[in-house]
Amino acid sequence: MTPAAATATTNAGPAVVFDNVYLGFDEGDILRGVSFSVPARETMVLLGETGTGKTLTLKLAAGLLRPSRGSVSVLGQEVSTMSEKELLHLRERIGFVFQEGALFDSMTVGENVAYRLREEHVNEDEIEPRVNEALQFVELEHTADQLPSELSGGMRRRVSIARALINRPDIVLYDSPTAGLDPITSQTIISLILRLRDVYGVTALLATQRLQDGFALANFCFDKEAKHVVHCNPAKGGKDGQPPAPTRFMVYKDGRIYFEGDPQELLSTKDPYLRRFLV
Amino acid sequence: MAGTPLQIERDTTSEPKLSVVDVLVDSLKRWVFSVQDYSLLSARSVSNLATAPRYFQDTLDQMDDIGVGSLPIVLISGFFIGAVMVLQTGSQFTRFGQAALTGDIVAIALVRELGPTLTGILVAGRCSSGIASELGSMLVTEQVDAMRAMGTDPSRKLVTPRVLATVLMLPLLTALNDFVGLLGGCVASVFSLRLGAVEFWTRAIKALDFADLMQGFTKPMVYGFILATVGCYKGLNVRGGTQGVGRATTQAVVLASVMIIAADLFLTKLALYLGDKLF
Numbered sequence: 001m002t003p004a005a006a007t008a009t010t011n012a013g014p015a016v017v018f019d020n021v022y023l024g025f026d027e028g029d030i031l032r033g034v035s036f037s038v039p040a041r042e043t044m045v046l047l048g049e050t051g052t053g054k055t056l057t058l059k060l061a062a063g064l065l066r067p068s069r070g071s072v073s074v075l076g077q078e079v080s081t082m083s084e085k086e087l088l089h090l091r092e093r094i095g096f097v098f099q100e101g102a103l104f105d106s107m108t109v110g111e112n113v114a115y116r117l118r119e120e121h122v123n124e125d126e127i128e129p130r131v132n133e134a135l136q137f138v139e140l141e142h143t144a145d146q147l148p149s150e151l152s153g154g155m156r157r158r159v160s161i162a163r164a165l166i167n168r169p170d171i172v173l174y175d176s177p178t179a180g181l182d183p184i185t186s187q188t189i190i191s192l193i194l195r196l197r198d199v200y201g202v203t204a205l206l207a208t209q210r211l212q213d214g215f216a217l218a219n220f221c222f223d224k225e226a227k228h229v230v231h232c233n234p235a236k237g238g239k240d241g242q243p244p245a246p247t248r249f250m251v252y253k254d255g256r257i258y259f260e261g262d263p264q265e266l267l268s269t270k271d272p273y274l275r276r277f278l279v
Numbered sequence: 280m281a282g283t284p285l286q287i288e289r290d291t292t293s294e295p296k297l298s299v300v301d302v303l304v305d306s307l308k309r310w311v312f313s314v315q316d317y318s319l320l321s322a323r324s325v326s327n328l329a330t331a332p333r334y335f336q337d338t339l340d341q342m343d344d345i346g347v348g349s350l351p352i353v354l355i356s357g358f359f360i361g362a363v364m365v366l367q368t369g370s371q372f373t374r375f376g377q378a379a380l381t382g383d384i385v386a387i388a389l390v391r392e393l394g395p396t397l398t399g400i401l402v403a404g405r406c407s408s409g410i411a412s413e414l415g416s417m418l419v420t421e422q423v424d425a426m427r428a429m430g431t432d433p434s435r436k437l438v439t440p441r442v443l444a445t446v447l448m449l450p451l452l453t454a455l456n457d458f459v460g461l462l463g464g465c466v467a468s469v470f471s472l473r474l475g476a477v478e479f480w481t482r483a484i485k486a487l488d489f490a491d492l493m494q495g496f497t498k499p500m501v502y503g504f505i506l507a508t509v510g511c512y513k514g515l516n517v518r519g520g521t522q523g524v525g526r527a528t529t530q531a532v533v534l535a536s537v538m539i540i541a542a543d544l545f546l547t548k549l550a551l552y553l554g555d556k557l558f
């Protein structure tokens with residue numbers, strides 16, 4: 001899918017809308033009245049301490065969990081009231097990168113990446129080039145025949161990104177994609193997310209505890225001609241003069257949205273709690 | 280010291296006190312919900328067969344794993360059980376000068392009761408635990424969520440193939456167990472009771488009628504359904520990480536074995552009733 005197509009599929013309204021969402025378990029509510037919306041092609045960075053509900057927000061957006069109260073809409077469809085069967089179809093347009101990759105450990109890397117295509121009964125002749133293309137995108141084409149257990153943590157995340165993009169989703173949900181990785185590998189992962197955003201024009205929700213991931217997405221963009229990541233000024237635009245895809249931040253505290261705004265607002269905040277993230 | 284940044288004094292005044300009745304009611308509720316969830320999963324595993332997508336290759340793989348993989352333990356156990364049956368019953372019949380009846384008794388006991396039930400329990404020990412640990416591991420590593428996120432219904436992909444494979448394979452394993460059991464009985468009767476092999480087999484085959492075979496091959500289908508659904512249910516409801524996987528594995532074997540023995544009572548009563556009415 002081209003960026004134009006991605007925009008066309010979602011320009012009827014915001015790609016993701018949370019309206020007064022509550023989610024609770026036996027120990028009490030984790031999310032308490034969360035409301036926000038993410039326009040198409042925007043990247044929303046979810047920040048917050050552990051256990052504040054970032055992962056749950058992503059799982060609600062994918063329809064893997066249902067809210068106790070409130071509504072969740074994705075790509076114009078009310079996820080919170082859809083049956084599991086309807087959700088299975090909607091999820092074909094959503095990519096999910098899990099925290100630890102969640103690769104199927106009994107399948108090879110190639111089979112993992114091809115999984116979705118085989119489920120959709122895509123012609124076998126078409127599958128191999130698409131798997132190669134996805135693995136080339138994450139620079140892991142040489143690992144197609146390896147098992148996930150033979151890869152490093154960073155490589156597993158990259159395969160997970162390849163698996164998420166195989167059918168060119170409109171939205172990609174990243175659950176702490178750089179958690180537990182060394183700085184260089186984290187940078188590689190963020191570069192891939194930038195490429196995915198700027199090449200395919202996907203809308204993204206990215207849960208993270210690392211503020212630098214969010215600022216990297218806000219301040220850098222992928223130069224398609226030079227084929228590498230370049231610094232771009234959100235106000236002036238990238239190398240081609242086009243403003244990069246907007247990035248916004250949302251900070252969770254105690255299951256509520258404590259802050260929502262653009263990178264400049266976050267940088268200029270005087271709030272003591274938010275300042276702790278900036279240190 | 281309480282109240283310092285390192286140790287904050289715990290406010291215990293607001294904690295509700297639970298009575299014994301509350302705990303019992305809570306346990307009862309959890310048990311009822313568990314039965315409900317198990318029933319729904321079992322029903323879905325069957326109803327999935329009526330509609331696409333169906334996973335034939337996964338079913339064949341499971342048939343190989345459950346059926347062929349269980350063959351050695353079933354055959355070895357069957358042989359020794361048959362031999363022991365002959366030794367135990369033969370010594371009693373010999374006291375009354377009726378050693379020739381041993382073949383009749385061993386055949387009826389094996390085909391009607393011991394063959395199906397012991398095969399069920401043996402396969403439960405091997406496969407319920409295997410299914411629970413495999414699915415439990417997939418659950419805690421988010422592979423099940425990943426499957427759902429990619430538009431696959433885990434009950435179709437993971438549960439139905441295992442249930443179908445077990446239901447189809449257990450009668451075949453039981454038939455082999457019965458045959459090898461009679462073989463073991465024959466060997467024991469020849470060497471221990473000095474009965475002729477031809478006499479043993481002739482009496483064993485003549486002792487069996489159609490109702491016995493019906494009973495002997497209906498029971499394993501029910502047992503197969505029980506052991507597969509219990510394994511799947513326990514695996515897909517793991518709580519508490521890898522420790523929970525171990526707990527679920529043990530629970531699956533214990534619960535499946537107990538359910539098989541309990542089901543045996545009702546199935547035997549039903550089979551005897553129908554045997555009288557129909558045959």
